Amino acid sequence: TMEDLKIWRCNVNLRIMKSIESGNSKLRTVSTDNMALLRAALPIEAFQGLNSMSIAFDKKLEKLSEFEAVFRCCSSSLQQLCIFDCPLLKSVTGGLEHLTALKRL
Known part of the structure; x- marks a missing residue:
């Protein structure tokens, strides 16, 4: 079972999982240079936990x-979020306010 995932400079058509049963994701750490590709590669349930x-x-x-x-999806489990060198990032609203378990930003 996958626990750590790093997606960097990947193919646009990458699909890692088609589906996963709710609550069964073992994914604990993700790292990427393209959030849109990460989201396209994984079902939303993969982000639980x-x-x-x-x-x-x-x-x-x-x-x-x-x-x-x-x-x-990861609002009650995500404890650390690191965002850096994203030159076009203008707004963090619509995301961070859901992260109730966040300890480090």
């Missing part, structure tokens, strides 16, 4: 609200 997320060097990310469903 996620503890740590790192988004770095994403040249297209403009606002976290585009991925509000991801943040809602």
